[in-house]
Each structure stands twice: as C-alpha cells, then as structure tokens.
Amino acid sequence: MNVMFQQMPVGSDNDSMDDESEATMTGGNPSEIDPFHFVYSNIPDNTHILKLAANCEHCKARKFESETDGFCCRNGQIELKQPEPVPELMRLWSSMDADSR
Known part of the structure; x- marks a missing residue:
C-alpha cells in the first residue's frame, strides 16, 4: 500500500487533512491495526494470592x-x-549516621 503525504505550508487551513489525521489518531480507520490492542486486551480482572501454608515445624521455613x-x-x-x-x-542497618543514610 503506497501512501503519499502532502506537505502543507505552515499556517494553512485545510480541514480535510485534520479530519484524516484525527481519524487515524483515534483509531477511526478500521483497516489499521491498533498496536496497543494486544497489550491492553490481556489485562486480568483480578489477581491470584497464594493461600497461607504452615511454616516447617523443624526449621521454621515459610512454605x-x-x-x-x-x-x-528433609524433616x-x-x-x-x-x-x-x-x-x-x-x-x-540500625544507625542514623551519615554513612547509614
């Protein structure tokens, strides 16, 4: 698809050019693919939080x-x-002197 862009002189008042650029920026042209659609279409509605498990009774490690x-x-x-x-x-870690700040 070859597209030619016409360069308008500075200060020109061309309404048709503004309508085309606005439609392109807002996604008004359905033939163009939105590059952010893939990114924003997969955002989850909720998150998964792991259930709390009891710590190891031998070494107290979190599990x-x-x-x-x-x-x-190994028990x-x-x-x-x-x-x-x-x-x-x-x-x-515990001091408030200049070195630790």
Whole structure:
C-alpha cells in the first residue's frame, strides 16, 4: 500500500487533512491495526494470592501452598547454620549516621 503525504505550508487551513489525521489518531480507520490492542486486551480482572501454608515445624521455613513436608530441610535432617551478623552491616542497618543514610 503506497501512501503519499502532502506537505502543507505552515499556517494553512485545510480541514480535510485534520479530519484524516484525527481519524487515524483515534483509531477511526478500521483497516489499521491498533498496536496497543494486544497489550491492553490481556489485562486480568483480578489477581491470584497464594493461600497461607504452615511454616516447617523443624526449621521454621515459610512454605508455599503445595510444597511438601521435608522439602526445605528433609524433616530436620539438614540444619542450616545461621550466619552471625556482620557488625559493620548491622551498624549501617540500625544507625542514623551519615554513612547509614
């Protein structure tokens, strides 16, 4: 499809050109495909929030709704060492001095 655009002189008053450009901008021409239709046509009406699941009774890890028992720590067979907090990081986290701000 070849389309020729006629360049109008600055300050010209051409109503037919304004009607065509307005129809194109508002989607008035049904033969043109709206590039945003695909994006905005798939917006969901609601969201899915996972149900709360009980924490692991051995390691207290938070679990997903369908996660099996023992997935995180094999029912207490594996014990993760809790690292000691690094003093410098704790100071940056809890302090209100210029460095931590």
